[in-house]
Amino acid sequence: MQRFSQNTPARERVISTAETLFAERGYAAVTLRDIADALQMRQASLYHHVPGGKEALFVEVTERTLHRHRAGLEAAIDAAGDDLRAQLKAAAGWLLSQPVMNYGRMMQSDMPAIGIPHAEQLRKTTNDSLFVPLRRVFEGVFRQSPHRASYMAGTFLSLVEGLQNLPESFSPVPRPHMADFLIDVLLDGLNAYREV
Amino acid sequence: MQRFSQNTPARERVISTAETLFAERGYAAVTLRDIADALQMRQASLYHHVPGGKEALFVEVTERTLHRHRAGLEAAIDAAGDDLRAQLKAAAGWLLSQPVMNYGRMMQSDMPAIGIPHAEQLRKTTNDSLFVPLRRVFEGVFRQSPHRASYMAGTFLSLVEGLQNLPESFSPVPRPHMADFLIDVLLDGLNAYREV
DNA sequence: GTCTATACACTGATAGAC
């Protein structure tokens, strides 16, 4: 459960709590009462801060998560310099520092549950925030085959997400170490296929 | 939408339809009415075939999915002979032939929504049906480090699941081809780390 | 085996007091 300093603006607390809950369990499984309970507040009080109701709240917090992912990913990648391996390890480290973000659930369960325009909007933001930054990293390796860069980006994201889904007890090795190992394997394997 | 021959036993139709819907959208996002509608049936009629109600139905169909996955995986792996690469490609081909099975969503969204004993049961079956068969494949490579075999199995499952989550339009290459390519990359990369 | 009817709880949302 999240902690807030005593004078964190109320709206921020609502958004932040909703973000965590929605990210963990998805749109359908979280009720407004769950969010209100976590804030020790009544369900009706949420509407003062988020007049748009549940769906608007979900869209707002998901957009926020995605924009933060984009900023964090790009910053991590930039700070890692020119080395592909370092860039990917930095990206993985940053993703693992964030709350789980189940891409598959979002696409298959959450999107169908909200309005089509909202779903379309979130799909676009997801693409821009998650895929685009990582695809750029791989485009250096696969200059001639952009679709290959695309699904290497998808692969990378799946890998990291998969690590987050493994139970804590699954391995004695901490997740960032697993990520580094997998990136080494992936890049060593990729060497035979790189075009540069 | 699924087709049934005219005299498929009614209970089987219920189970099978529920299996598809639950696998696609998860426990919370599917209502009994959704299932009944898909069967052109009234919600109350479901109780004749599945007296235990929603949660029991979910557990039953999820168990069924998992057992089929286990059987399918083991059959595909056995039929592929002794070659690791062929075994993994066969396993991936079989998984891709099945409806999506979102492991992350199941662990994070579906399990908390059902009773603890049921959740515990499903977690165990998931382990036995998905991880164990694949871990066995990797144990040949990592005889000395069983935990590495464990998370290579997890990695492999994440990869295939990730492929299923990509939108159809994402790549001109069909998913099984992507899977084969990724397995080649993974195994080439793994070569430096194998212990045999 | 499927239906109608209904009980009962839960959810999202609104109105209005303090």
Add this chain to the structure above:
DNA sequence: GTCTATCAGTGTATAGAC
């Protein structure tokens, strides 16, 4: 800015007719 009260809608589940 948070509360109580309330409502309509939806969801699971049961009873009983056909």
